[in-house]
Amino acid sequence: MFLTKLNLIHFRNYKKLDIKLSPNINIFVGDNAQGKTNILESIYILAVTKSHRLGSEEHLIQFKEELAKIKGTVKKDVISHNLEVDISALNKKVFLNQTEIRKISDYITNLNVILFCPDDLEMIKGSPANRRNVFNVEISQFSKEYIQCYNEYNKLLKTRNEYLKQLQSISKDDMYFEILTSSLVDRAVFIYQARNDFLNYINQNIGDIFYHITMKKGLRVEYQPNIPLNSFDAQEIKKVLTKKLQDNYQREVLQGTTLYGPHRDDFAFFLDNNDLKIFGSQGQSRLAVITFKLSEIALFQEKTKTTPILLLDDIFSEIDRKKKNRLLRYIQNGIQTIITTTDLKDINARIIKDAKIFDVAGGIVTERVKSDE
Ligand SMILES: Nc1ncnc2c1ncn2[C@@H]1O[C@H](COP(=O)(O)OP(=O)(O)O)[C@@H](O)[C@H]1O
Ligand SMILES: [Mg+2]
Incomplete structure (x- = not known):
């Protein structure tokens, strides 16, 4: 095009x-x-x-x-x-x-279009919220399902957090809380999987493209969800996240907020196993982000045929x-x-x-x- x-x-x-x-x-x-x-x-x-x-x-x-x-x-x-x-x-x-x-x-x-602008350097040096935003902007360009699911997740999260705050003073409606939590977990599974697939795709290309430009090997991005997952299998995600939420119920009520889930996700760039957030020079970081964007071209071509x-x-x-x-x-x-x-x-x-x-x-x-x- x-x-x-x-x-x-x-x-x-x-x-x-x-x-x-x-x-x-x-x-x-x-x-x-x-x-x-x-x-x-x-x-x-x-x-x-x-x-x-x-x-x-x-x-x-x-x-x-x-x-x-x-x-x-x-x-x-x-x-x-x-x-x-x-x-x-x-x-x-x-x-x-x-x-x-x-x-x-x-x-x-x-x-x-795929845009690189100087603010995209926040992808490395910025906060985890910056990086989660990258997930949302990039993945939603080729997956309508993702935006829909993400919006539903956010609504459920807001409702659950409000309910957790109320639980500091009222007694719990077990059934209601159970439905709220399991609906949230269902959406979380989809989001974790979509993000993992996206970064896997990036990783298929990013190392080669970075090598091509810089003659340095070993650039990769690592997905860092805040729950310990052995795989991105739906059953595994569901099991681990549900258990984390159950085990931390008292803390969640105390803090009035949901402590685990994709709203706490992060990812990081590694060059030769060194985190670029800590070790990357300006030029290296810039090229890493540009290479990330270039890696998306193949994904776009596959998903949109253009x-x-x-x-x-x-x-x-x-x-x-x-x-x-x-x-x-x-x-x-x-x-x-x-x-x-x-x-x-x-x-x-x-x-x-x-x-x-x-x-x-x-x-x-x-x-x-x-x-x-
Ligand atoms: N609504 C506007 N009307 C007229 N000029 C504008 C408007 N918005 C921005 N500009 C002008 O555009 C210029 C900045 O353009 P920009 O494309 O960001 O520059 P650069 O060449 O540095 O990338 C500034 O001179 C600014 O005053
Ligand atoms: Mg400019």
């Missing part, structure tokens, strides 16, 4: 933008605060209808304007589709081939010349990629020659004309 055209009107610092993208590598070069990330953000919104950045949607509309429009043409096999997202202070509308689509879930399958578009924001800082070029060579294999950077220093002339380069300055984008053409 390729995004062939992008058109912005009154989006962030773009009054009007009209560009044609290459199906291979596209690089947006410019100083800070010129509008590079805004471009990636617009493509991300065109795909999933929401920004990856915090802040209210009104900020997406250019100052003093009423309506921002993001339009793009997506080519899948031989068919092209026109996508459009209109954002006003009051609402947001999405269109497929000029027809408004009312159900967001019907719209978001048209363009698949190759997503890669959006890489500011990926080159703290990465040395060799690794930059190896990374670029890796993604040249038929994956449309849109990269932002402050400079093209260190990048091989060959790669630059094969890529489309766009200069970004103050909300104006100029495609660089190659001197030898």
Whole structure:
């Protein structure tokens, strides 16, 4: 799948933008605060209808304007589709081939993207909550069942926690508590399994890709659920979690909260059995997260039968010349990629020659004309 055209009107610092993208590598070069990330953000919104950045949607509309429009043409096999997202202070509308689509879930399958942004480094250095969020964002992109189950789990968890607090002063309705707990455990089984499958999939690729780019072996991610599991077999998970909850009932009432379950999950990156959270340099961590994202491509291809578009924001800082070029060579294999950077220093002339380069300055984008053409 390729995004062939992008058109912005009154989006962030773009009054009007009209560009044609290459199906291979596209690089947006410019100083800070010129509008590079805004471009990636617009493509991300065109795909999933929401920004990856915090802040209210009104900020997406250019100052003093009423309506921002993001339009793009997506080519899948031989068919092209026109996508459009209109954002006003009051609402947001999405269109497929000029027809408004009312159900967001019907719209978001048209363009698949994988985004790396500098905040994704939180995947390593941030809190376990950051990492659980990664599970939810990534897995829900190809499993509707997962989001549904996760939402049900959260509702049950909230109800159970409220009941545990009440149990500090009222007597227990055994039947009610039993149903609440077993319903929670049922959802937990599905979530543990989905997360384990996801990380297993990542692990099939992450080591090789990381080696390809860094010449270092042994990168892997490790799932760390907060219950001691011998396997991810449904019966095993059910048994272990139920027992943990039973054994800790008094503590749970005392603390008024559910102490075990996937809401306390974590995972970690290991390089040669060293936890990157503790031992990883900035550059190593950045490459580990980028490699994690690259590992998802194969998963996407299997689950959705299409190759997503890669959006890489500011990926080159703290990465040395060799690794930059190896990374670029890796993604040249038929994956449309849109990269932002402050400079093209260190990048091989060959790669630059094969890529489309766009200069970004103050909300104006100029495609660089190659001197030898
Ligand atoms: N709603 C908006 N209207 C106009 N300009 C905006 C709006 N939102 C952000 N900007 C401008 O966009 C610029 C930042 O763009 P960004 O893409 O994040 O820069 P970078 O090139 O560093 O990635 C800033 O100059 C900011 O003032
Ligand atoms: Mg930026």
